Amino acid sequence: MSNAEDPTVQTHAARSWRIWLVVVLLVLIVAGITSKLLSLYGDDQAFLRSQGDARTVRTMLIPAHRGLITDRNGEPLAVSAPVATIWADPLRTDLQHTGLSRLSHLLEIPSQSLMADLRDNRERRFMYLKRQVTPELAEAVDELDIPGIHVDREYKRYYPAGEVTTHLVGFTNVDGEGQEGLELAYNQSLRGEPGRKLVLKDRVGRTIKHIRSIQAADPGEDLQLSIDLRVQYMAYRELKAAVEVHQADSGSVVVLDTRTGEVLALVNQLSYNPNDRSNLNTSALRNRAMTDLFEPGSTIKPFTVAAAMMSGQYTRDSIVDTSPGYIRVSGATIKDFRNYGELDLTTIITKSSNVGVTKLALSMEPDAVRNLLQNVGLGRDTGTGFPGERTGVLPFLNERQRVERATMSYGYGLSTTLLQLAQAYVPLASDGIMHQATLLKQEQPPTGKRVIPPGIAPQVLEMMETVIGPRGTGRRAAVDGYRVAGKTGTVHKASGGGYAEDRYVAVFSGIAPVSNPRLAVAIMIDNPKGQEYGGGVVAAPIFSRIAAGALRLLNVPPDKWPEPAKDQVAMQ
Structure with missing residues (x-):
């Protein structure tokens, strides 16, 4: 019997061919992976980084406090006090989180009403819960660590002389824009320019790292009045x-x-x-x-x-x-x-x-x-x-x-x-x-x-x-x-x-x-x-x-x- 007809030789040849095929395939796979890695670390690196940053890196505003308004002797007539805004991303909010009941208590919002609002606005990405709360309350909300619940720092205008100077000084709205008096007349110079910073956020929107400052906040200019x-x-x-x-x-x-x-x-x-305009009579504004x-x-x-x-x-x-x-x-x-x-x-x-x-x-x-x-x-x-x-x-x-x-x-x-x-x-x-x-x-x-x-x-x-x-x-x-x-x-x-x-x-x-x-x-x-x-x-x-x-x-x-x-x- 010749070698060509020998079954043992044929089996060995078939195995040898398969091994080489596997080796070639492995080499091709390794070459493809290597090529892709080189591509990712080379040509596509900027694109991938931008895509990753788009999902995790955010530019946040740094609030700038309004300028101080004083009398001729430097006594404050309008000052900016630090406060915070509590807001929700309903799409990201965990409605099963145990801290929601505590949150409703802190914000003095009925629990059922809070849950209904979050549920009914599920498709939204932003919803105010409470504005201009104290820094202590904001800290307590932060400690709850509820996914989708966020705290932004800002400022609230306070008027130490109250009704005594209000017709001159005026007041601002909840967004810090002048509405009456000199707060309105000098709004452009008083309000300042907010800064910007880069932060790293996790998948539920929580800030986990401050990367760097892009632009420092520029506070508003102070205004000194002639009144004593x-x-x-x-x-x-x-x-x-x-x-x-x-x-x-x-x-x-x-x-x-x-x-x-x-x-x-x-x-x-x-x-x-x-400072308390809840019962304001409009005839008193003039x-x-x-x-x-x-x-x-x-x-x-x-x-x-x-x-x-x-x-x-x-x-x-x-x-x-x-x-x-x-x-x-x-x-x-x-x-x-x-x-x-x-x-x-x-x-x-x-x-x-x-x-x-x-x-x-x-x-x-x-x-x-x-x-x-x-x-x-x-x-x-x-x-x-x-x-x-x-x-x-x-x-x-x-x-x-x-x-x-x-x-x-x-x-x-x-x-x-x-x-x-x-x-x-x-x-x-x-x-x-x-x-x-x-x-x-x-x-x-x-x-x-x-x-x-x-x-x-x-x-x-x-x-x-x-x-x-x-x-x-x-x-x-x-x-x-x-x-x-x-x-x-x-x-x-x-x-x-x-x-x-x-x-x-x-x-x-x-x-x-x-x-x-x-x-x-x-x-x-x-x-x-x-x-x-x-x-x-x-x-x-x-x-x-x-x-x-x-x-x-x-x-x-x-x-x-x-x-x-x-x-x-x-x-x-």
Whole structure:
């Protein structure tokens, strides 16, 4: 038998062929694996890394806290406190986790409601559970380690002075965006820029490693206001008490530094607590001192007298005959409280004579009074940048509009905000130099602009001082130890195309001390109810208390010393 026919040889050859086939296949497999490994570690490495990172590496925002808002002395008015937001990824949340019952207790959410929300939103990847919780509560939630439940750190705005400064400062919403006041006006600079960082997360979204910072958080810029929190507190206290005593609808107070135009205090009633707005009355949101318009009444008379002196036709000793106590102008009758007879310019202000200022206004150029009122800031924006600030109404009048010219001379037929009225009194306190009102602290003294010729404003200021004297209408505005000048105003409220007989606005605007003016204070009480409603009995006493306190707080030396008793003079 030949080898070719030998079965043993054939079997051995077949086995040898199979072995070589297996060896070749193994070599090919090893070569393929090696080639793939080389490919993975070479050409495909960047792609695979990006795919892996896309599933595990995340860019997270680093919250930036808003800038601090302070008063002129650095006292905080708005600060950012660390808080946290609890949110869920319903798709990743383990509904069987034993910590969910504890979570519902911590968040004060009924367990059934929490489970139902997670179950009903199963297809969603994001759902708020509770916002702005304390860091301690957030730590407790973190410790539960529930898949799909996450904690984000952020900031919440807090207002230490509460309702006292809220109309100026305003507030932010839950996302930290300014909604009212200076928080809204300066939102862009206050809010800052959040940072970014790379983190490694597991398959259920939990952060397991911080990789690196991409961009640091840039906190918002701080904002320093011009107000003095001590004066602000005092003004708010006095205004709130007066509104309650006189059962008024509302009220406002503005205190300005006459040297710079800085607002040292600006308060309103009604007010609200910005830290708890759950029961907020929307009518309390308005910054009435800057948004509500009213006719300023007799507080305009000093400017009519100043315009008369500026015209060159009058001096402070000029005599105006106001007999018989009224005057007819184009069919309208303008009256005084009684017949004052012949009055000099000082006594016109002292007695608040409507007839006197009417005769002055009608004897001048038609636009003389209006031009001065415009120059001292009425009828135009104060430039504070406050959201919603009103400009008021200051109409142009021609020669034939005699009634309108007459009523403007004593403060009717025009409208202003209380801030504008306080600002208008600044030139009377600074020898005719106008300093525009500002809500921000001024690092350098402003230059100012002359709006009244030199020498006239000091004379008018001395005339206004008689209003506080025993024969004046503002006796209750007196301040012990200080010379005070001012003007009362009692204005009938507009109603149904005319004026209501039993509804008033009580106004007082004053300056102290006269010898070296530092403060201009304007007060408006809207619709006081009861037996007292005039500016001299409602608003003037508020001025007295606020000016007295502010002058002491600002260390302004007295300029009025008690006169010695007669027996002491005799002994000397």
